[in-house]
Amino acid sequence: MEHSDFSSKIPTKIGEKLFSTVNLNIKFHIWMGFLSVLLLACFYAYYIQLRDGLGVTGIRDFVSWGIYLSNFVFFVATSLVGMLVSSVVGLSGKKWVIPITRIAEIIAVAFAAVAGLVIVSDMGRPDRLAYVFLYGRFASPIFWDVTVVTLYFGISFLLLYVTLIPDLALGAKFLKWRPKWLLWAYNLLSLGWKGTEREFAILKKSIRILLILIIPMALAIHTVTSWLFAFNPRAGWDSTIFGPYFVSGAFVSGLSCLMIAMYFFRKNYKLEEYLTDKLFDNVGKLLVLVSLVYIYFNINELIVPGYKLKTHEAIHLRELFIGHHSVLFWSVQIFGLIIPTILLLFKPVRKPFPMLLLGVMVLVGSWFKRFILVVPVQEHPYLPIQHVPEIFKVYTPTLIEIMVTIGPMVMVLMIITVLTKLFPVIPVWEMAEHGEVKENE
Amino acid sequence: MRVKNITTPFFLLAFLSISVGLMSQVKPLTDSDKQKVAAFKFTNESQTRGMQQYNNNCKSCHGDPGKKNYSNLDPIPGDPASAEYQALTDGEMFFYITNGKGQLMPMFANAISESQRWDIVAYIRSFNPNYIQAEVQLASDVNLSGALRLKLDVFKEEKRVVALLTDSTDGVQKPIKSATIKLSVKRQFGNLNIGESQTNELGIAIFDFPVDIPGNEEGLLELIAFAGNESKEISVSQLAPLGLTVVPTKLLEQRSWFNINKKAPLWLIISYLSALAAVGGILLYVLLQLKKIKEMNKE
Numbered sequence: 001m002e003h004s005d006f007s008s009k010i011p012t013k014i015g016e017k018l019f020s021t022v023n024l025n026i027k028f029h030i031w032m033g034f035l036s037v038l039l040l041a042c043f044y045a046y047y048i049q050l051r052d053g054l055g056v057t058g059i060r061d062f063v064s065w066g067i068y069l070s071n072f073v074f075f076v077a078t079s080l081v082g083m084l085v086s087s088v089v090g091l092s093g094k095k096w097v098i099p100i101t102r103i104a105e106i107i108a109v110a111f112a113a114v115a116g117l118v119i120v121s122d123m124g125r126p127d128r129l130a131y132v133f134l135y136g137r138f139a140s141p142i143f144w145d146v147t148v149v150t151l152y153f154g155i156s157f158l159l160l161y162v163t164l165i166p167d168l169a170l171g172a173k174f175l176k177w178r179p180k181w182l183l184w185a186y187n188l189l190s191l192g193w194k195g196t197e198r199e200f201a202i203l204k205k206s207i208r209i210l211l212i213l214i215i216p217m218a219l220a221i222h223t224v225t226s227w228l229f230a231f232n233p234r235a236g237w238d239s240t241i242f243g244p245y246f247v248s249g250a251f252v253s254g255l256s257c258l259m260i261a262m263y264f265f266r267k268n269y270k271l272e273e274y275l276t277d278k279l280f281d282n283v284g285k286l287l288v289l290v291s292l293v294y295i296y297f298n299i300n301e302l303i304v305p306g307y308k309l310k311t312h313e314a315i316h317l318r319e320l321f322i323g324h325h326s327v328l329f330w331s332v333q334i335f336g337l338i339i340p341t342i343l344l345l346f347k348p349v350r351k352p353f354p355m356l357l358l359g360v361m362v363l364v365g366s367w368f369k370r371f372i373l374v375v376p377v378q379e380h381p382y383l384p385i386q387h388v389p390e391i392f393k394v395y396t397p398t399l400i401e402i403m404v405t406i407g408p409m410v411m412v413l414m415i416i417t418v419l420t421k422l423f424p425v426i427p428v429w430e431m432a433e434h435g436e437v438k439e440n441e
Numbered sequence: 442m443r444v445k446n447i448t449t450p451f452f453l454l455a456f457l458s459i460s461v462g463l464m465s466q467v468k469p470l471t472d473s474d475k476q477k478v479a480a481f482k483f484t485n486e487s488q489t490r491g492m493q494q495y496n497n498n499c500k501s502c503h504g505d506p507g508k509k510n511y512s513n514l515d516p517i518p519g520d521p522a523s524a525e526y527q528a529l530t531d532g533e534m535f536f537y538i539t540n541g542k543g544q545l546m547p548m549f550a551n552a553i554s555e556s557q558r559w560d561i562v563a564y565i566r567s568f569n570p571n572y573i574q575a576e577v578q579l580a581s582d583v584n585l586s587g588a589l590r591l592k593l594d595v596f597k598e599e600k601r602v603v604a605l606l607t608d609s610t611d612g613v614q615k616p617i618k619s620a621t622i623k624l625s626v627k628r629q630f631g632n633l634n635i636g637e638s639q640t641n642e643l644g645i646a647i648f649d650f651p652v653d654i655p656g657n658e659e660g661l662l663e664l665i666a667f668a669g670n671e672s673k674e675i676s677v678s679q680l681a682p683l684g685l686t687v688v689p690t691k692l693l694e695q696r697s698w699f700n701i702n703k704k705a706p707l708w709l710i711i712s713y714l715s716a717l718a719a720v721g722g723i724l725l726y727v728l729l730q731l732k733k734i735k736e737m738n739k740e
Contacts, residue, residue, distance in 0.1 A: 138710050162731070192738030
């Protein structure tokens with residue numbers, strides 16, 4: 001096959017190395033097989049929920065938003081990392097992010113794609129999903145949420161694809177011994193890319209447009225998600241800063257997820273040359289920055305009602321600080337936020353392995369933080385809870401509910417696995433264009 | 442009619458008193474107020490009830506009767522057990538409790554019921570060994586057995602309702618004296634109590650009507666007057682132009698949040714659709730760019 005001069009412009013060393021990860025090997029199949037079995041088990045749990053109704057979960061009249069909803073917020077949050085890395089850092093001219101832009105985009109696409117499904121799992125009548133679009137009201141935050149989540153997914157997906165096009169054209173040269181269908185798909189999707197200057201001009205303009213568009217979109221998606229709570233007069237949700245509070249929290253959970261992914265690809269895909277220590281160092285600093293902003297919002301969000309102690313706010317804060325949820329609350333704040341932030345201030349900690357550990361801590365903390373945001377508030381409504389069984393008062397998720405919650409996580413892992421196995425995880429053409437991305441200042 | 446004849450001079454006075462009232466913001470004391478008496482005998486029970494009310498509502502300023510431990514205000518509230526206070530008639534005491542006095546003494550008309558206010562008077566009187574309660578014709582003794590007639594006259598300008606209770610058993614209307622008449626207004630959920638008043642020699646009971654009760658579009662209210670005891674009762678209801686004119690605006694008839702799409706606020710629809718169009722347009726533009734690349738490469 002005659003490859004355009006485009007592929008010859010790519011240094012063979014970079015091309016071969018980065019395309020070597022595109023490889024549906026036995027490990028991939030075992031891993032996917034394992035995930036599929038797990039997913040089937042989760043589907044079975046969901047089947048039971050469909051058959052018997054939401055009564056199989058721990059959600060009841062008072063806590064009607066349980067871990068499904070907190071999981072949803074977590075998913076939306078984590079998907080924001082795409083916007084942070086590619087747009088905010090990328091557009092500011094920092095070239096060091098290039099190796100991780102695609103990983104960030106893949107995380108964004110995976111989480112955004114599944115976020116909608118998480119909401120469906122919370123619905124008693126999922127067959128009525130279409131009603132949201134048929135009868136949705138302009139005044140309903142749920143309607144905006146559906147709109148922005150869909151659009152954000154669309155934009156992220158398009159961005160992922162557009163930045164992939166030149167790499168797809170390289171497939172013919174660097175993927176010789178891979179299955180035929182893969183090459184065929186690469187060829188089809190590459191739009192016949194030849195790498196001319198005009199093509200690049202169009203491509204780069206499109207990427208730029210998408211990178212800019214994704215910023216308001218990402219802010220919208222998580223601000224609207226926060227409004228699902230803050231448009232409510234309940235003590236604990238009745239806050240004016242929920243928008244920025246959620247967005248800053250989203251950056252924290254997204255970056256921690258990215259850190260884990262980086263470590264994984266560095267080790268398993270043998271990408272130490274590209275996912276360098278220096279890169280980890282930079283991401284660590286970025287996490288410190290967003291965590292400090294998030295800590296700031298946390299303090300503000302707790303100290304303002306804490307000073308005024310209006311009756312119901314006081315009940316809520318008491319539950320968090322010393323009551324029923326205090327252990328979880330303080331663990332999340334201390335181990336999921338404060339300790340990682342302090343540790344990451346030190347350069348020796350900003351190394352791949354310690355950052356993997358801290359990434360896991362922050363990510364787990366982020367998940368439970370969403371639980372803290374969603375559940376306790378509902379346990380003390382303004383009107384007293386009277387004459388109800390004990391299980392109505394205190395929410396405890398059931399096994400089925402936990403399985404149905406794990407399902408979307410498995411899906412995310414599957415999407416990430418498939419995408420990172422079918423396509424190079426590091427943008428080849430951009431790496432070639434910018435040389436072996438020099439250490440950043 | 443007889444009622445009006447009697448009440449006309451009264452209303453001249455009322456006009457005067459309203460204008461005076463507007464100046465001082467406090468209702469002036471009239472002779473009939475002074476002569477007003479309780480409709481029940483003061484007993485140990487009523488004194489005990491009165492003590493509770495007193496401790497809840499009055500003690501903070503007036504202190505414990507007889508101990509002169511009232512608050513140091515200007516003017517001083519005074520000790521209810523003092524000779525000055527005991528020189529007041531029951532009617533005066535009741536009047537001040539009901540309507541307040543001067544700048545500091547609050548009005549309790551809306552806070553404590555009429556019989557509870559009399560209980561307080563009973564309690565205050567218990568500190569006066571020389572006190573003898575005026576002869577009362579007990580409401581329960583009033584003979585309400587005949588062919589009763591209860592009639593309401595409404596004076597819109599003066600915001601006054603006059604009730605006339607008569608017995609026409611023998612074909613002649615005879616006034617019933619010392620009967621308690623209760624006036625209330627029909628509201629959405631139950632009746633709002635306006636007040637109680639005793640009929641006088643002429644069978645007439647007078648009510649000052651509040652100025653701030655919302656009525657319907659025409660300012661009409663449905664009044665309900667009630668008189669009665671265990672043996673017999675009578676009530677009448679009648680529409681009266683005593684309310685504020687209220688034209689209800691139905692939230693759901695105008696464009697507003699929480700309304701169906703057809704009636705959603707325009708700015709909201711426009712913002713939503715234009716944001717959607719803008720994002721959709723940009724996405725379409727990018728897709729067209731991709732198409733352009735594809736077509737370029739076909740040649």
